[in-house]
Amino acid sequence: MTQFPASAVVEPGQDRTLVLNMGPQHPSTHGVLRLVLEIDGETIVRIMPEIGFLHTGIEKTCEAKFYQQVVPLTDRIDYLCPLTNNLTYCLAVEKLLGLEIPPKAQWMRVLMNELTRINSHLVWLGTHAMDLGAMTVFLYCFREREDILRFFEMVSGQRMMTSYFRIGGLALEPPLGFFEKVKAFADRFPGNVDEYEGLLTGNPIFLMRTKGVAHLSAEDAIALGASGPTLRGSGIDIDLRRDAPYTGYENFKFKVPVATEGDVFARYICRVQELRESIGIVQQALAGMPEGPTKADAPKVVLPDREKMKTQMEALIYHFKIITEGFTVPAGEVYQAVESPRGEMGYYIVSDGTAKPYRVHMRGPSYANLQVLAKMCEGRLIADVVAAIGSIDVVLGDIDR
Amino acid sequence: MALVPAITDIEQLKSHPALARLLEWNAGVVHAAKFDREELTLWIEKGSIREACAILRDDPACPFNYLCDLTAVDWYPSEPRFEIVYHLLSIPKKERIRLKARLDGSSPVIESVTSVWPAANHYEREVFDLFGVRFTGHPHLERIMMPDNWEGHPLRKDYPVEGYR
Numbered sequence: 001m002t003q004f005p006a007s008a009v010v011e012p013g014q015d016r017t018l019v020l021n022m023g024p025q026h027p028s029t030h031g032v033l034r035l036v037l038e039i040d041g042e043t044i045v046r047i048m049p050e051i052g053f054l055h056t057g058i059e060k061t062c063e064a065k066f067y068q069q070v071v072p073l074t075d076r077i078d079y080l081c082p083l084t085n086n087l088t089y090c091l092a093v094e095k096l097l098g099l100e101i102p103p104k105a106q107w108m109r110v111l112m113n114e115l116t117r118i119n120s121h122l123v124w125l126g127t128h129a130m131d132l133g134a135m136t137v138f139l140y141c142f143r144e145r146e147d148i149l150r151f152f153e154m155v156s157g158q159r160m161m162t163s164y165f166r167i168g169g170l171a172l173e174p175p176l177g178f179f180e181k182v183k184a185f186a187d188r189f190p191g192n193v194d195e196y197e198g199l200l201t202g203n204p205i206f207l208m209r210t211k212g213v214a215h216l217s218a219e220d221a222i223a224l225g226a227s228g229p230t231l232r233g234s235g236i237d238i239d240l241r242r243d244a245p246y247t248g249y250e251n252f253k254f255k256v257p258v259a260t261e262g263d264v265f266a267r268y269i270c271r272v273q274e275l276r277e278s279i280g281i282v283q284q285a286l287a288g289m290p291e292g293p294t295k296a297d298a299p300k301v302v303l304p305d306r307e308k309m310k311t312q313m314e315a316l317i318y319h320f321k322i323i324t325e326g327f328t329v330p331a332g333e334v335y336q337a338v339e340s341p342r343g344e345m346g347y348y349i350v351s352d353g354t355a356k357p358y359r360v361h362m363r364g365p366s367y368a369n370l371q372v373l374a375k376m377c378e379g380r381l382i383a384d385v386v387a388a389i390g391s392i393d394v395v396l397g398d399i400d401r
Numbered sequence: 402m403a404l405v406p407a408i409t410d411i412e413q414l415k416s417h418p419a420l421a422r423l424l425e426w427n428a429g430v431v432h433a434a435k436f437d438r439e440e441l442t443l444w445i446e447k448g449s450i451r452e453a454c455a456i457l458r459d460d461p462a463c464p465f466n467y468l469c470d471l472t473a474v475d476w477y478p479s480e481p482r483f484e485i486v487y488h489l490l491s492i493p494k495k496e497r498i499r500l501k502a503r504l505d506g507s508s509p510v511i512e513s514v515t516s517v518w519p520a521a522n523h524y525e526r527e528v529f530d531l532f533g534v535r536f537t538g539h540p541h542l543e544r545i546m547m548p549d550n551w552e553g554h555p556l557r558k559d560y561p562v563e564g565y566r
Contacts, residue, residue: 051546052544052545052546055546057555059531059556060555060556060560060562064562095438096438098403098404222467223520224518224519225468225518225519225520238492243495244495330404332407332438333437334438334440335440335488335497344469346470348470348472348486348488350474359475361470361486363472368520368523371520371522371523
């Protein structure tokens with residue numbers, strides 16, 4: 001957290017400008033983002049994000065935990081896509097261990113990950129539209145989001161902080177009747193997206209607030225490290241699910257929506273199209289879900305099933321050892337990147353060969369995406385800042401960690 | 402996906418475009434290289450990090466035009482204590498590479514890469530805040546996560562994790 005340098009504001013000849021504080025408690029900043037705006041009338045001269053209000057020191061905490069104890073911490077980073085965080089962390093540790101994951105666990109991970117993406121995009125769409133004055137969409141989005149949160153609750157017992165993916169597979173088998181319910185949702189959902197689009201895509205007020213607003217060129221987007229829909233909205237065709245497939249994404253067919261305009265509307269279109277593509281991936285995952293175990297065959301790393309633990313001596317020993325001493329991970333380092341709803345989420349883990357990670361660093365997509373805000377807003381009106389923040393879809397938990 | 406031993410011989414890794422490009426520019430700039438778990442790591446002379454980054458960014462064959470991540474690792478109490486870690490991505494070629502520079506614990510200073518990628522701005526501020534590494538040439542090197550009057554750098558390994566502050 002930095003103070004706004006006072007000298008820069010009251011220089012001779014610069015006294016036309018006024019410093020306006022926005023946030024950290026402001027509904028349109030989507031969390032505790034503080035923006036210091038230097039304005040000349042209604043025009044923004046300079047914009048300076050201040051972050052750190054939600055800094056919880058998760059990276060430091062990880063260094064004192066066993067590898068398997070870090071999983072619940074990752075939920076709390078980007079709280080709108082907890083499963084994507086779980087996935088990135090688990091993939092990174094599995095890469096360090098050289099662990100192979102059974103197909104059913106991989107397909108379940110894809111299925112849950114895409115549901116998470118829909119969940120996150122629904123929150124974004126609802127709040128973004130509400131920031132711009134369209135109240136109804138919010139209610140519609142949260143209606144569908146509720147269904148997805150129920151799916152999370154079915155598999156993991158938790159609506160938000162799921163911790164469903166574990167190192168070596170899944171925490172539990174999906175319950176009976178789960179796939180039927182997801183199937184019913186997936187069949188219905190494209191109609192819901194039509195509903196949202198009917199309210200927004202052709203809506204003249206929404207178009208005026210988004211078209212040509214907060215422009216970001218492709219060069220700036222790359223130089224400033226933007227990723228995800230923020231980058232694709234500026235015409236860069238990159239999606240890690242397709243370009244660097246992980247956890248079995250190479251088995252799925254989907255399109256990567258790209259828009260070239262680089263304005264708020266382009267990013268909106270990219271995300272809405274992604275909703276349709278994601279539900280297509282969910283359908284494919286349901287149709288081709290393989291049979292088999294949901295945990296890797298690695299007794300030193302993966303906790304045994306509850307029944308086995310209570311009936312077999314060996315399973316009890318492994319359970320006791322994993323819980324009390326953790327498991328050692330060969331020394332080395334990995335960087336695992338995953339396409340989260342907001343962009344490239346990367347986990348950099350350094351292992352020194354012990355049972356606790358030596359260093360865990362999370363590359364949050366929002367942290368880099370926030371840097372483009374100044375480029376988008378400077379020289380534009382105050383009202384556009386709200387649209388710009390909404391269009392890069394910041395999550396402060398992800399920024400501050 | 403069983404683990405294979407890491408390759409640490411620069412001669413064997415010369416076929417990689419990034420390493421070839423750097424060696425062609427200046428043979429002494431790469432101290433060591435490692436290919437482990439499908440990831441290539443290069444240790445770069447700390448004084449040349451900005452130029453090395455600029456050369457990799459502008460390489461016509463495989464431009465590493467995107468800075469994914471910049472962070473640090475504290476190897477306290479061994480020396481050189483800090484490693485600054487750069488993760489680069491080539492958007493046209495979909496290649497990744499990791500650069501590292503080692504810094505002494507007594508005066509951890511390195512040149513900023515904000516002139517190569519403006520994206521480094523927040524990352525370098527974070528490393529400055531949490532590790533106490535200074536970046537010369539950074540436009541606005543101030544604390545970003547912790548309050549301005551905070552003492553110490555929390556992600557250093559010798560920072561106390563319990564007790565009163």
